Amino acid sequence: MIPEIGQFALILGLVFALVQTTLPLAGAHFGIASWVAVAKPAARAQLLFVAISFAALTWSFLTHDFSVKYVAVNSNTQLPTLYLFSAVWGAHEGSLVLWALVLSLWTASVSLFSRSIPPKVLARVLGVMGFVSVGFILFILVTSNPFERLVPAAIEGRDLNPLLQDIGLILHPPLLYMGYVGFVVPFSFAIAAMLGGRLDAAWARWSRPWTHVAWVFLTLGILLGSWWAYYELGWGGWWFWDPVENSSFIPWLVGTALMHSLAVTEKRGTFKAWTVLLAIFTFSLSLLGTFLVRSGVLTSVHAFASDPARGAFILVFLAVVVGGSLLIYSWRASQIRSHVHFDILSRETGLLLNNVFLAVAATSILLGTLYPLIVDALGIGKISVGPPYFNSVFLPLMVPLAILLGVGPLLRWKRDSFHRVWTKVWPIGALSLVIGGLFPLLVMDFYDVRAAFGMILAVWVLGVTLRVLFEQARGRGFISVSRSFWGMTLGHIGIAVFIMGITLTSIYSTEKDIQLAPGESYDLAGYTFRFDGVTKITGENYGGSEGKLTITKKGVYITTMKPEKRKYRVQKQPLTEAAIDAGLFRDLFAALGEPLGNKGAWSLRVYHKPFLRWIWLGALIMTLGGLFSASDRRYRKLAGRKKKQRAVVTEAVS
């Protein structure tokens, strides 16, 4: 009964999405106020029913309803309760329901925090979002129904994929989707602005906080994914340039460009057409990412079952949404005239270059990701594109971007003098050359020119960012600095920390495959790993072996590491649970391999990774920056002011 309610609720959600897209769009076009007014309640009703549907699916998992095929395939009575919740989005069908839920959450939020937006514009925005909803709910109902019954019901479930039985994976998909789907908001604002024919700065101002929030979620989602891959896949890496990773990273890059471009459009009223195009691209690339992940057109470590009907459906949907928006763009963008001029040396130019670098980086990653498919489609052969390509294309683009990132915030809008900028930056440039150049010599074990180069870049970014912050706060105190400004500062400090982490980890990490008998030890980067043998363990739904390693440094006890090798009882899948001793300045990582011989010896893989945490720390600081920017007083004041204005108008009318 509950699953049927879930399905029925999803159908009702579809009906409300249809109402939400048709009436308000038509109403805004023909000027019918009552149709325009339908937008908000329809959006909220849609959320209600999609949420009921999601709850019904969750309920089926919690009650072990194995008459529901999706539950039977992805759950088990022995599965710990926490994972019963996350199993809901553990496979294709459920993750789409989550997608739909997240989309309706964003839609309802827009309908709530929209007091400053004229009803007609809001109707168009919600109409566009409703259109996307229609597509996705239809996709679920037609090709991927999670409520499909299994007759006869299974006695026991096939259990959730062991890789997904993990805290990181509980949060990774929802955060990622919040980010992915969140870009629907600037997209819808852009489309609405084009439909209304008013591509002024207003749509940019309305979109900015939403874009920031979506970007924060996407950053957190990618961060969690990277962290999860690091400790769960047992390879010790944190980024693999896997097609699925790329399909979340490409929207991130373009979304970052969009945040910066929106700032120019809002403040200076220029880059109008480009910003609209970026807003379309960011969401389109999110959709493309969904297509790539869900259709199975690319091979990836994320082995999702592929179904041609599903791929065909998303492709058609992608073609309609993106193709449609690009056609509207070509029609409207030609009518945009920017009358704002700026000099070569100005903040506008800086942000333009930022956009160019980010867009080129995103394009080259997209190209590398799709290249195997293109080559295969042309019948030239079978190839795969790996990290060597991505690293050699991506890193050279990021170096000038980092240098630029230092100068950019210093520049004045419209026009600046070279002399003014130079007197400000040269001391910091010199300082970063000294500090960065000496860092590997003083702190690390050996000198590496690449490490010095990376550190120079990082110190440069950090130095200029702090200098600009102090300038902003001079005489007024840090309290007076706007949240927006704090957002930029934190975002850029995050980049500096991130660069340090990547540089030092990739150059100074050491790893070794070793075999140890109980009592034997191995020295790695000053740490002694002593192997104390392996014991049998039993978990809720798995059994396995647990190794014990005692780590000492110069005879001083540091920690005990217990890497595990699990075998999940139902899925029969072995899983390596690496042991990690995390620290701000270094990570120790040990993974259990195979038993060797009969004297209790095992093969082991051990790593020493200096400054690894700084990569994620940098990303966290960036997200904090995003939150600061999104909560800037300007946006709230804007809402408040319009409310007052409207109150005055209502009084006047009455």
Added chain:
Amino acid sequence: MKRYLIPFAIFVVLVIFLAIGLKLDPSYIPSPFIGKPAPEFDLPDLHNPNQRLKTSDLKGQVWVLNVWASWCTACRAEHPVIQRLVSLNIAPVYGLNYKDKPEDAKKWLQELGDPYKANLVDRTGDVGIDWGVYGVPETFVIDKKGLIRYKYIGPLSNGVVDAEIVPLLRKLNAEAD
């Protein structure tokens, strides 16, 4: 106006590629051995270790090489399909007993029946490496000139045999030496 249509045009090209991509199987990797001479081997017979067989001995006829092992459960499932293929009497099927203990292999054949013309013992798996075997079972078709013309990875099914192997064997048999 035209310049603003560029993004749309690029997108159309992208969609076309994605549509073609939907029909392709990214995990399908054609064997680089197709059309190449079958790698040389010189291996003892399973039942008769003193008797050896070389690739060159088999020249002039169309033959099938089936890689199997007693420890391979998929081979057990495949076995009736091989038996059926042999009973069609189109081409001889040789077995390559891969990384297996001869006594286990003999027991396995005793239990399930031995349809093979001969079984060659690749105890160390060296021949398997020469032939590019990376999973058991695998099946090769070799033509009269000694060229590999077909390779199938994984257990054969009657469907694959009827749709691909039998027509190919018939065609190759009709070819001149």
